[in-house]
Amino acid sequence: xxxxxxxxxxxxxxxxxxxxxxxxxxxxxxxxxxxxxxxxxxxxxxxxxxxxxxxxxxxxxxxxxxxxxxxxxxxxxxxxxxxxxxxxxxxxxxxxxxxxxxxxxxxxxxxxxxxxxxxxxxxxxxxxxxxxxxxxxxxxxxxxxxxxxxxxxxxxxxxxxxxxxxxxxxxxxxxxxxxxxxxxxxxxxxxxxxxxxxxxxxxxxxxxxxxxxxxxxxxxxxxxxxxxxxxxxxxxxxxxxxxxxxxxxxxxxxxxxxxxxxxxxxxxxxxxxxxxxxxxxxxxxxxxxxxxxxxxxxxxxxxxxxxxxxxxxxxxxxxxxxxxxxxxxxxxxxxxxxxxxxxxxxxxxxxxxxxxxxxxxxxxxxxxxxxxxxxxxxxxxxxxxxxxxxxxxxxxxxxxxxxxxxxxxxxxxxxxxxxxxxxxxxxxxxxxxxxxxxxxxxxxxxxxxxxxxxxxxxxxxxxxxxxxxxxxxxxxxxxxxxxxxxxxxxxxxxxxxxxxxxxxxxxxxxxxxxxxxxxxxxxxxxxxxxxxxxxxxxxxxxxxxxxxxxxxxxxxxxxxxxxxxxx
Amino acid sequence: xxxxxxxxxxxxxxxxxxxxxxxxxxxxxxxxxxxxxxxxxxxxxxxxxxxxxxxxxxxxxxxxxxxxxxxxxxxxxxxxxxxxxxxxxxxxxxxxxxxxxxxxxxxxxxxxxxxxxxxxxxxxxxxxxxxxxxxxxxxxxxxxxxxxxxxxxxxxxxxxxxxxxxxxxxxxxxxxxxxxxxxxxxxxxxxxxxxxxxxxxxxxxxxxxxxxxxxxxxxxxxxxxxxxxxxxxxxxxxxxxxxxxxxxxxxxxxxxxxxxxxxxxxxxxxxxxxxxxxxxxxxxxxxxxxxxxxxxxxxxxxxxxxxxxxxxxxxxxxxxxxxxxxxxxxxxxxxxxxxxxxxxxxxxxxxxxxxxxxxxxxxxxxxxxxxxxxxxx
Numbered sequence: 001x002x003x004x005x006x007x008x009x010x011x012x013x014x015x016x017x018x019x020x021x022x023x024x025x026x027x028x029x030x031x032x033x034x035x036x037x038x039x040x041x042x043x044x045x046x047x048x049x050x051x052x053x054x055x056x057x058x059x060x061x062x063x064x065x066x067x068x069x070x071x072x073x074x075x076x077x078x079x080x081x082x083x084x085x086x087x088x089x090x091x092x093x094x095x096x097x098x099x100x101x102x103x104x105x106x107x108x109x110x111x112x113x114x115x116x117x118x119x120x121x122x123x124x125x126x127x128x129x130x131x132x133x134x135x136x137x138x139x140x141x142x143x144x145x146x147x148x149x150x151x152x153x154x155x156x157x158x159x160x161x162x163x164x165x166x167x168x169x170x171x172x173x174x175x176x177x178x179x180x181x182x183x184x185x186x187x188x189x190x191x192x193x194x195x196x197x198x199x200x201x202x203x204x205x206x207x208x209x210x211x212x213x214x215x216x217x218x219x220x221x222x223x224x225x226x227x228x229x230x231x232x233x234x235x236x237x238x239x240x241x242x243x244x245x246x247x248x249x250x251x252x253x254x255x256x257x258x259x260x261x262x263x264x265x266x267x268x269x270x271x272x273x274x275x276x277x278x279x280x281x282x283x284x285x286x287x288x289x290x291x292x293x294x295x296x297x298x299x300x301x302x303x304x305x306x307x308x309x310x311x312x313x314x315x316x317x318x319x320x321x322x323x324x325x326x327x328x329x330x331x332x333x334x335x336x337x338x339x340x341x342x343x344x345x346x347x348x349x350x351x352x353x354x355x356x357x358x359x360x361x362x363x364x365x366x367x368x369x370x371x372x373x374x375x376x377x378x379x380x381x382x383x384x385x386x387x388x389x390x391x392x393x394x395x396x397x398x399x400x401x402x403x404x405x406x407x408x409x410x411x412x413x414x415x416x417x418x419x420x421x422x423x424x425x426x427x428x429x430x431x432x433x434x435x436x437x438x439x440x441x442x443x444x445x446x447x448x449x450x451x452x453x454x455x456x457x458x459x460x461x462x463x464x465x466x467x468x469x470x471x472x473x474x475x476x477x478x479x480x481x482x483x484x485x486x487x488x489x490x491x492x493x494x495x496x497x498x499x500x501x502x503x504x505x506x507x508x509x510x511x512x513x514x515x516x517x518x519x520x521x522x523x524x525x526x527x528x529x530x531x532x533x534x535x536x537x538x539x540x541x542x543x544x545x546x547x548x549x550x551x552x553x554x555x556x557x558x559x560x561x562x563x564x565x566x567x
Numbered sequence: 568x569x570x571x572x573x574x575x576x577x578x579x580x581x582x583x584x585x586x587x588x589x590x591x592x593x594x595x596x597x598x599x600x601x602x603x604x605x606x607x608x609x610x611x612x613x614x615x616x617x618x619x620x621x622x623x624x625x626x627x628x629x630x631x632x633x634x635x636x637x638x639x640x641x642x643x644x645x646x647x648x649x650x651x652x653x654x655x656x657x658x659x660x661x662x663x664x665x666x667x668x669x670x671x672x673x674x675x676x677x678x679x680x681x682x683x684x685x686x687x688x689x690x691x692x693x694x695x696x697x698x699x700x701x702x703x704x705x706x707x708x709x710x711x712x713x714x715x716x717x718x719x720x721x722x723x724x725x726x727x728x729x730x731x732x733x734x735x736x737x738x739x740x741x742x743x744x745x746x747x748x749x750x751x752x753x754x755x756x757x758x759x760x761x762x763x764x765x766x767x768x769x770x771x772x773x774x775x776x777x778x779x780x781x782x783x784x785x786x787x788x789x790x791x792x793x794x795x796x797x798x799x800x801x802x803x804x805x806x807x808x809x810x811x812x813x814x815x816x817x818x819x820x821x822x823x824x825x826x827x828x829x830x831x832x833x834x835x836x837x838x839x840x841x842x843x844x845x846x847x848x849x850x851x852x853x854x855x856x857x858x859x860x861x862x863x864x865x866x867x868x869x870x871x872x873x874x875x876x877x878x879x880x881x882x883x884x885x886x887x888x889x890x891x892x893x894x895x896x897x898x899x900x901x902x903x904x905x906x907x908x909x910x911x912x913x914x915x916x917x918x919x920x921x922x923x924x925x926x927x928x929x930x931x932x933x934x935x936x937x938x939x940x941x942x943x944x
Binding site: 037040050051052053054055056057059060062310312327332334480481482483484485486487488489490491492493494495496499504505506516519520522523525526527528529534 | 613621622623624625626627629637638640643645658661662665666669670672673713714715716717719739740742749755756757758759760761762763764765766769770771772773779780
């Protein structure tokens with residue numbers, strides 16, 4: 001351990017691995033605490049990346065520090081929920097250590113997370129830090145059947161022995177020993193499983209497209225870049241059920257003919273990398289991953305790659321560019337990743353929760369999974385519920401469950417004496433629901449009819465003590481902070497909407513203000529290049545729909561400076 | 568930028584789609600933007616340069632395609648048989664105006680005299696494509712008053728290279744400069760730093776161009792649609808009265824044969840711009856062709872022949888005297904040392920006509936091929 005790690009050691013370790021840039025940058029970042037000019041020059045030379053391009057790419061990620069104190073300085077979550085729980089106090093208390101804010105770090109069920117070096121800790125308002133394990137989901141209150149959470153609360157579940165004791169890897173065994181790849185695809189199709197990361201694309205169709213696409217090697221990517229504010233569902237699966245993810249990836253590989261896989265893990269979950277790597281090593285040693293899985297000719301290797309802080313990298317084509325070491329702008333589609341994904345070869349990018357569903361579906365059948373939903377809706381969805389409710393946490397709900405049942409029945413409703421004023425949907429991306437529109441069921445058709453969507457399943461609750469204009473301003477600030485800067489409507493639009501909500505610029509007259517905000521939003525929704533820019537204006541749209549009078553009062557009480565602030 | 572994509576011939580597989588109600592043919596692989604351009608649909612764009620991969624940043628070129636939920640960027644969408652495409656509906660035109668209002672709101676006033684009052688106005692001497700933004704804001708009657716807020720770019724006045732003005736106060740982050748540098752030049756001297764509204768065009772570590780791998784070819788200047796990157800030499804002549812005239816010629820510096828337009832005002836050369844339709848260069852130039860024209864009007868340039876006097880000093884002389892002296896010298900050398908005693912090297916700074924004449928002289932007068940050009944490639 002005392003031998004210093006040289007530049008050459010780092011390059012030699014990673015140069016011949018797939019997707020080497022992020023791990024190489026992390027190795028320098030970990031060794032030096034920041035990415036020095038010398039380190040960037042060394043990486044550019046070692047991996048043959050043009051220097052200016054690498055420099056630009058490094059600056060894209062907000063956790064790569066260029067100067068001391070670098071990664072040692074605390075980062076305090078200032079996401080929407082942490083804002084309700086005194087993150088400003090935490091930040092002030094830790095300012096002496098060089099603390100700066102970071103966007104939602106996915107611990108809204110137990111705020112306020114603080115990232116210190118390679119540990120995510122939890123702070124109280126005075127800045128006292130504690131190490132705590134990722135909270136387990138509360139038991140399903142109505143005792144109904146779950147899919148991905150069915151066994152997650154069992155002790156030792158994260159180990160291979162614990163996972164197998166609960167019937168783990170039975171799905172993979174069936175997929176490899178009893179079924180052909182075509183039969184696996186048919187089974188997933190029949191289950192009705194659809195993408196649980198937000199887009200809701202049918203998983204069977206995605207896998208089939210990869211299976212049928214020409215070229216290779218084919219790749220399975222587990223999107224564990226859970227960056228949506230108010231979403232912390234993948235975290236519990238990653239930390240407590242890593243083998244379920246690996247089993248799902250291996251089933252996907254079996255179905256599609258993929259030979260390599262990546263887990264793209266968000267930076268904010270540093271401890272999770274070790275959990276995943278230990279699980280991979282265990283599975284490989286047991287012949288469940290790697291060469292010749294279960295003694296057959298089927299081989300599939302999985303690599304963990306850690307992101308460096310960029311919400312847009314949860315968008316699948318940005319994620320692929322990031323993996324490839326390119327600037328993480330989204331790609332133009334078509335072509336889609338199923339034909340032109342990682343290194344331009346067929347690739348299935350699936351969310352953690354989607355992959356975790358595959359094992360139980362293979363083991364228990366398509367009908368079983370379909371039957372978990374309500375009415376015509378197939379299966380379940382994990383909802384990350386946070387904010388002003390008595391029992392925040394992750395709940396695996398049957399699709400089609402009334403929102404009111406989740407809020408008031410399962411989670412205990414608002415705090416005493418308070419009322420639910422509004423909830424967000426899809427983390428922040430679905431905007432707000434309020435008033436009569438809270439009478440919805442948790443499924444896409446019901447929510448889309450209200451101009452929103454379920455997305456990745458983050459629901460944040462704001463009671464009647466909250467200033468919704470301020471919540472909207474913080475939300476838009478997040479989107480502006482995370483806009484990648486590629487397409488004009490998002491890059492400029494999120495900035496202008498933030499300025500208008502924060503009253504830093506823009507007209508004071510409510511009618512003019514509303515026209516500007518609506519015009520920007522309409523054009524962003526219609527013309528943005530990816531989901532970020534299309535979803536961000538749902539925040540202002542729904543704010544104006546439900547909280548028009550509050551907006552007018554806000555404009556009256558806080559006159560704008562009326563002049564442009566420098567960037 | 569305008570583009571002339573080839574019209575499909577009978578031998579190529581041509582399918583058709585419906586463009587604004589008219590059935591039109593297209594070639595496999597063409598984008599909707601290319602098809603629309605060829606049919607003069609005047610779809611606006613700011614991030615498109617026909618020499619570069621379609622990028623899809625500005626979204627001005629969005630069109631409606633039947634069956635698609637939202638408009639699509641025509642530059643990144645491939646034409647497909649049977650598509651029904653609308654390039655100019657009220658909704659599209661409204662989105663374009665809003666986008667241009669957003670763009671106009673993010674950059675500062677150029678300070679140039681040319682076109683003052685129009686958002687995006689810049690002196691045309693800044694570069695070949697520099698009028699694109701101002702042309703569009705005028706076309707869409709964008710007055711620059713809406714969506715006021717922070718400005719996005721930051722000019723690098725400290726970058727004291729002699730060729731490229733980095734006036735990023737006017738930058739709209741279309742990244743045409745970054746893409747032309749990478750895709751066409753292979754220099755990768757500049758890239759995009761940061762995210763979102765804070766993106767900046769940067770060299771490695773944010774330094775000066777002279778310390779980067781920039782070759783000063785000027786391609787970034789000529790593709791910039793706002794004049795944020797400008798031709799510093801040309802800008803010495805900015806804001807002066809008189810029409811600009813472009814004269815097509817071929818760069819004399821080497822054997823590639825790049826087409827250039829010499830931009831003149833009255834009798835003076837004020838800039839050189841690449842010819843986008845030049846068959847040898849398709850708009851590309853190098854630092855010499857782009858920027859090395861100062862000598863033509865240099866105050867210290869010789870205006871009369873010089874001959875040496877008895878003491879060996881150079882003194883002004885008439886052309887007759889100078890030519891007589893030169894001819895006598897050549898004749899003497901030939902007489903005393905033979906045909907192969909003369910070797911002529913023409914200057915790359917001389918016009919083609921002079922280069923032609925010098926080889927004619929050597930071949931005809933000396934009867935040898937002992938002739939060359941200093942910048943022969």
